[in-house]
Amino acid sequence: GAVVSQHPSRVICKSGTSVKIECRSLDFQATTMFWYRQFPKQSLMLMATSNEGSKATYEQGVEKDKFLINHASLTLSTLTVTSAHPEDSSFYICSARDDRLPSNQPQHFGDGTRLSIL
Amino acid sequence: GDSVTQMEGPVTLSEEAFLTINCTYTATGYPSLFWYVQYPGEGLQLLLKATKADDKGSNKGFEATYRKETTSFHLEKGSVQVSDSAVYFCALSANAGGTSYGKLTFGQGTILTVHP
Numbered sequence: 532g533a534v535v536s537q538h539p540s541r542v543i544c545k546s547g548t549s550v551k552i553e554c555r556s557l558d559f560q561a562t563t564m565f566w567y568r569q570f571p572k573q574s575l576m577l578m579a580t581s582n583e584g585s586k587a588t589y590e591q592g593v594e595k596d597k598f599l600i601n602h603a604s605l606t607l608s609t610l611t612v613t614s615a616h617p618e619d620s621s622f623y624i625c626s627a628r629d630d631r632l633p634s635n636q637p638q639h640f641g642d643g644t645r646l647s648i649l
Numbered sequence: 650g651d652s653v654t655q656m657e658g659p660v661t662l663s664e665e666a667f668l669t670i671n672c673t674y675t676a677t678g679y680p681s682l683f684w685y686v687q688y689p690g691e692g693l694q695l696l697l698k699a700t701k702a703d704d705k706g707s708n709k710g711f712e713a714t715y716r717k718e719t720t721s722f723h724l725e726k727g728s729v730q731v732s733d734s735a736v737y738f739c740a741l742s743a744n745a746g747g748t749s750y751g752k753l754t755f756g757q758g759t760i761l762t763v764h765p
Contacts, residue, residue, distance in 0.1 A: 537692065565753070574738065574757045575693075624692050626753075635681040635700065635742045638753060642692040
């Protein structure tokens, strides 16, 4: 079945560091990918919609300069948390939409990245 | 805007018990509905889906029926196993015609723990 690879699975770094998370669709093309944030024991919050070849669309309240998204190819989107601070610690999950399917069909999720800022 | 409401958790059951996790939604038009499952430390996996009214999604013994009249998509399983312990999310995806087309809206998740 369709697979989305998210890397790294876990990051621990010092405050002030910038961290890049990759999301790859392995066996399908994805013009659109999504980035979510999940706090402990809570639901997923959509942060932004990543569009290949154009600027990402951010949800209300999400800082564009803090969470940089680059969708450089049809199989890769990256999320960079710039100058990360402890409050940015969270579980970040990406998903990808298969270009061959209607947009209301299931998205395929990565396994998430646990980000811990010391 | 669109919203999904799940029953409050956590839910604790003994093995082989019957499971129901309630899910209701608010959306314009006719959204697609999904149940996703998240095991500890992992991402989300699609459990089942239904794209139109009266559709029944089923997978691994789980079932859910798209009820437009009650705007519900309750998840059921006749006999749960310890391996079913996870967090379950109900979600909807708006259909064409709206600004939210293709975006997923999630419920708050329900933690299920099954004891031997």
